Amino acid sequence: MIVAMQERATEEDIQGVIERLVQVGFNVHRTTGAVQTVLAGVGTPSHFDHKDFELLSGVAEVVRITSPYKLAGRGFRPEGTIVRFPNGVAVGGDEIVVMAGPCSVESREQIFTIADQVKSAGASFLRGGAFKPRSSPYSFQGMGLDGLKLLREVGDRTGLLIISEVMEISQIDLMLPYVDVLQVGARNMQNFNLLREIGLVRKPVLLKRGIAATLEELLLSAEYILAGGNYDVMLCERGIRTFETYTRNTMDISAIPVIKKLSHLPMLADPSHGVGRRDKVAPMARAAVAAGCDGLLIEVHPNPDKALSDGAQSLFPEQFDQLMDQLRIIATAVDRNIRAEIPVI
Ligand code: PEP
Ligand code: MN
Numbered sequence: 001m002i003v004a005m006q007e008r009a010t011e012e013d014i015q016g017v018i019e020r021l022v023q024v025g026f027n028v029h030r031t032t033g034a035v036q037t038v039l040a041g042v043g044t045p046s047h048f049d050h051k052d053f054e055l056l057s058g059v060a061e062v063v064r065i066t067s068p069y070k071l072a073g074r075g076f077r078p079e080g081t082i083v084r085f086p087n088g089v090a091v092g093g094d095e096i097v098v099m100a101g102p103c104s105v106e107s108r109e110q111i112f113t114i115a116d117q118v119k120s121a122g123a124s125f126l127r128g129g130a131f132k133p134r135s136s137p138y139s140f141q142g143m144g145l146d147g148l149k150l151l152r153e154v155g156d157r158t159g160l161l162i163i164s165e166v167m168e169i170s171q172i173d174l175m176l177p178y179v180d181v182l183q184v185g186a187r188n189m190q191n192f193n194l195l196r197e198i199g200l201v202r203k204p205v206l207l208k209r210g211i212a213a214t215l216e217e218l219l220l221s222a223e224y225i226l227a228g229g230n231y232d233v234m235l236c237e238r239g240i241r242t243f244e245t246y247t248r249n250t251m252d253i254s255a256i257p258v259i260k261k262l263s264h265l266p267m268l269a270d271p272s273h274g275v276g277r278r279d280k281v282a283p284m285a286r287a288a289v290a291a292g293c294d295g296l297l298i299e300v301h302p303n304p305d306k307a308l309s310d311g312a313q314s315l316f317p318e319q320f321d322q323l324m325d326q327l328r329i330i331a332t333a334v335d336r337n338i339r340a341e342i343p344v345i
Pocket of ligand 2: 103104273299309310
């Protein structure tokens with residue numbers, strides 16, 4: 001149930017409603033938007049009449065939520081969530097953010113070289129896996145802690161924000177000092193124990209759509225994180241598995257406007273995993289911006305042919321540069337913008 005407070009509701013009014021919600025057995029999540037406070041009661045109390053809440057002082061409207069996701073739904077924050085970072089970068093506002101870098105951190109030289117390249121092209125985040133979920137146990141599994149240390153060092157030097165994948169609960173605490181965003185990969189979208197633990201930390205999260213997950217399942221997975229009180233969740237379409245085999249996955253561009261309608265959470269797109277082929281990454285990135293995404297996750301490698309993972313879908317730095325120029329033009333056409341270069345603070 002959502003209780004939208006009147007614009008002029010006092011703190012006392014708000015506390016009164018919170019108390020009543022708790023009394024009948026709800027867990028209460030509060031969000032204060034530009035104009036009003038919204039209270040979401042989640043849980044399944046058996047005896048209550050939602051009309052009683054309409055009579056409480058300061059209440060504007062009471063809405064029963066019929067969708068299975070209560071906190072991830074638009075109604076909780078009709079104006080949309082903006083995930084803010086200390087250096088001024090914001091995801092979900094007017095700016096479209098670009099997170100770029102290699103699939104995996106492979107060496108000091110590789111990550112320092114690519115960081116400078118993606119920064120000068122206009123990326124705000126450096127991506128790079130330190131723990132890699134690989135289909136084969138014999139493939140490169142990532143540099144682990146050493147990779148995280150390199151990411152932090154290059155992030156501090158360039159001002160780029162750092163995003164890297166967390167694969168299991170035991171890695172959360174280890175990663176917190178080194179990353180600005182925890183990425184939950186497609187294979188872990190329904191690792192509910194991991195999602196619950198991530199809900200308890202206060203660090204932004206990028207949650208990728210599972211390989212065979214519906215959009216409702218994606219939103220329910222986000223709900224696990226939000227229910228723990230971590231509201232800084234960004235979603236990401238990264239292609240789903242269909243009967244088509246020409247591309248590695250089928251990039252579901254329609255997921256972008258659908259999620260933007262159903263949810264207040266920022267929606268990003270990862271065209272690299274979406275298609276799995278370098279020559280099709282740029283068209284899908286352009287389509288995602290045109291479709292209204294809040295950001296992109298793109299694999300770029302200084303020498304893709306020598307990459308230890310996902311080389312075939314990694315852009316050459318010059319291709320990334322050219323793509324960013326095109327994206328700026330498309331962003332303007334849909335009333336958005338992409339920054340020229342992130343400042344070092
Ligand atoms: C990645 O970003 O490198 C990755 C493993 O992504 P996904 O979880 O979408 O496969
Ligand atoms: Mn990858």
